[in-house]
Amino acid sequence: MNGEARRRLATRMKKAVSLVFRFRDQTGIRGFYRFAHGWRFADRAALINHLFVVHGFESYLEIGVRNRSDLYDRINATTKVGVDPDPTAEADHILTSDSYFERSDATFDIIFIDGLHTGEQVARDIANALKALNPGGMILLHDLNPPTALHAREEFEIDGAFPAACPQWNGSSWRGYAMHRKSDPGLEMYVVDVDWGVGFIRPGRQILYAGPAETYSDLESHRKEILRLITVREFLGRHPARPHAP
Numbered sequence: 001m002n003g004e005a006r007r008r009l010a011t012r013m014k015k016a017v018s019l020v021f022r023f024r025d026q027t028g029i030r031g032f033y034r035f036a037h038g039w040r041f042a043d044r045a046a047l048i049n050h051l052f053v054v055h056g057f058e059s060y061l062e063i064g065v066r067n068r069s070d071l072y073d074r075i076n077a078t079t080k081v082g083v084d085p086d087p088t089a090e091a092d093h094i095l096t097s098d099s100y101f102e103r104s105d106a107t108f109d110i111i112f113i114d115g116l117h118t119g120e121q122v123a124r125d126i127a128n129a130l131k132a133l134n135p136g137g138m139i140l141l142h143d144l145n146p147p148t149a150l151h152a153r154e155e156f157e158i159d160g161a162f163p164a165a166c167p168q169w170n171g172s173s174w175r176g177y178a179m180h181r182k183s184d185p186g187l188e189m190y191v192v193d194v195d196w197g198v199g200f201i202r203p204g205r206q207i208l209y210a211g212p213a214e215t216y217s218d219l220e221s222h223r224k225e226i227l228r229l230i231t232v233r234e235f236l237g238r239h240p241a242r243p244h245a246p
């Protein structure tokens, strides 16, 4: 086998391994669906790329990037901007989301919120992102459907270490989303039950959630009403591929 063939085989194997990990390492619906850009494993990248095709979008802002290969590089946008305060992150702007929104007046078709996973920060990221949307634009968010209280803990670490028993930290991002479910009737909001809960927000109308949304036990008792959980199929029904889409 020559060098080129070996490289191609290694790339294929890397893709297969990463798919297996993506398949295992998430909650919610798992499987392949026909998105506007083809048959894809249902995850945050598939939902976002579907919206780019269906709505003819061009620009993308990612809040919280870490490694570009995890998501940023997988998004089919003409213009992409990534923001992350960690100097080792592969972001275009090494800034917190608050500092970025303070300094920039750029606007985007899709803003993906996946930065600091605390309720207050996510609520603020949503408010700032709404002001930075192009007309017709949309916000997506990650980690809104934590399966246990441990996944939904406020702090990333416990006693100075990341708990091995819980490979994913969803944090209290759901609480920030819930603040807008309780207070802003001028939004359309729901969460697709896939990939740890992928939230969707755009200007529109909603019946506000009036119950408690402070603790994890509030989420457990009122998960469907707080999040407005929908399936991948329902998401595809709300954003049908146009006939000319590939």
Ligand SMILES: C[S@@+](CC[C@H](N)C(=O)[O-])C[C@H]1O[C@@H](n2cnc3c(N)ncnc32)[C@H](O)[C@@H]1O
Residues within 6 Å of the ligand: 062, 063, 064, 065, 066, 067, 070, 071, 072, 083, 084, 085, 086, 089, 095, 096, 097, 098, 114, 115, 116, 121, 142
């Ligand atoms: C879960 S990772 C992002 C993963 C990536 N978006 C993906 O889909 O795979 C969260 C990132 O948010 C960054 N972050 C932490 N605080 C932030 C803040 N205040 N503003 C923006 N990003 C922040 C962290 O440095 C970390 O790299």
